[in-house]
Amino acid sequence: MLKIPEKTIQRLIIYRKILNDLRYFGETNLFSTKLAKIAGYSPVQVRSDLMVIGYQGSPARGYDIDNLETSIGSFIDAPKGEGIAIVGVGKLGKSMLEYCYWKCPNLSSIELFDVDSKLIGTEVEGIKIHHIDDIEMILSQGNIRVAIITVPPENAQDVAGRLILAGIKGILNYTPVRLKVPEDVFVEEMDMIVPLEKVSFYARQS
Amino acid sequence: MLKIPEKTIQRLIIYRKILNDLRYFGETNLFSTKLAKIAGYSPVQVRSDLMVIGYQGSPARGYDIDNLETSIGSFIDAPKGEGIAIVGVGKLGKSMLEYCYWKCPNLSSIELFDVDSKLIGTEVEGIKIHHIDDIEMILSQGNIRVAIITVPPENAQDVAGRLILAGIKGILNYTPVRLKVPEDVFVEEMDMIVPLEKVSFYARQS
Secondary structure (H helix, E strand, O other): OOOOHHHHHHHHHHHHHHHHHHHHHOOEEEOOHHHHHHOOOHHHHHHHHHHHOOOOEEOEEEOOOOOOOOOHHHHHOOOOOOOEEEEOHHHHHHHHHHHHHHHOEEEEEEEEEEOOOOOOOOEEEEEEEEEEHHHHHHHHOOOEEEEEOOOOOHHHHHHHHHHHHHHOOEEEOOOOOOOOOOOEEEEEEOOOHHHHHHHHHHHHHH | OOOOOOHHHHHHHHHHHHHHHHHHHHOOOOHHHHHHHHHOOOOHHHHHHHHHHHOOOOOOOEEEEHHHHHHHHHHOOOOOOOOEEEEEHHHHHHHHHHHHHHOOOEEEEEEEEEEOOOOOOOOEEEEEEEEHHHHHHHHOOOOEEEEOOOOOOOHHHHHHHHHHHHHHHHOOOOOOOOOOOOOOOOEEEOOOOOHHHHHHHHHHHO
């Protein structure tokens, strides 16, 4: 499949969130100019992004919100829902779990992994924590291709390697380590210290 | 001041983390090739980034780890430490607080804000939660230029506006809203759903 630019995918996801909000407030239609204004992009950008998913509005009524939201969803989402593995069930891992549990619209399953013997076998939000040694066995049973890594930096590369062996193809990396992964694995860097220090630096320049 | 590219600042911050790790394990010197390998960039890139801060290694011994770490720090860090305001003390806000509290090396102070009357006046990690209506008063007393926004999306733009009025120049935005801010305010987007959906999408393509 032709690789669609990351920025396009990212914007489509943002459009969907906006449409979802608007629908919640009872709106049914909107024009590309309004969507563009809320999203902070140009109307040309919005229209060209929606062409990627083969969507065109009506010149008289603009976009049908419900319909456009569904179209973006069928393009972006896994048809049977997304399974996610969270590795590292510390404070950040738990906060991610709750976030996914309550806010990820297309979530089908979550598996939790850690190495701390005090945690193994206990439950968070009704989900049992497994030992990371069982990761291949457990992931082979399901359809989980996405993992969130919230382990200490010194374990990050090792954990990533084990996840990839277990079939993971997409990683949200909450550690500062630049993970080495095969070309077919997509990594999104989510470390908090780097952006925080970057923001602090630029805040001082102005 | 000449604006240094974000990517350069980001790489310098990553180098520092690596140097810090290596020092912890007792290393004293390293060559640009090794730093490049760990960081995942080219040696040319590493050397050119360090030229930005006026740092050059010795051909025989490479970089002095301690010295280079300090040099990056004096370039990146606020001389008197960084003050941070966290707005929205829900689960994510608390998790960010603990993260900063324990892991931000250059932190000088944290202030917490919320609107929930049940939270106002209570403490987390010994830090009192203030009402957001007091934000201008409290921030005017200190030297806080950086804020982390972890409020519900519908309040994000309003909160950002109040923070900017109170003198904030850098924002870590944990909401999916694209904040509208003046040119001299630096915003780093930290929303979790957009990257998670992006990773899920690409994980399915491979």
